[in-house]
Amino acid sequence: MKVCYDKLWKLLIDKKMKKTDLIREAKISSNVLAKMGKEESVSLESIGKICSLFGCNVDDILEFQSPEQITTNSGE
Template identity: 40%
Template sequence: MAVSYKKLFKILIDRDMKKKEFRDFVGISYSTMSKLEKGENTTVEVLEKICLKLGCGIEDIMEILPDTTISKGAE
């Protein structure tokens, strides 16, 4: 499964918030921001911090994308 944070970055665009402003506002590191940009996994604590600061739910900032390839016998 893959994770997408496109919804989060859409919120930042809508709020006219630069990534550095967002990092400072939420209190996350550059490396955590980089993980979000790359669609990598991050901790639930980080996601919770983001949601509380932005006043939204987790479904508003991320989505889980199913694998596009299913190996045989894994049904």
């Protein structure tokens, strides 16, 4: 199952933050950010740090995509 972080990237734009700001302020590693950039899963601890920083819930920063959704979205 693929993890889509588009909501997080939009949130960063809305907050006028760079990805390096996210690393520093949420205290996550650059490896975590790299995995997120590849739409891979990361630890709940890292997700929790990001949610804590923005005062939001998990579904405000990511969504899971099933293989069927990925095929449908890429075929549009």
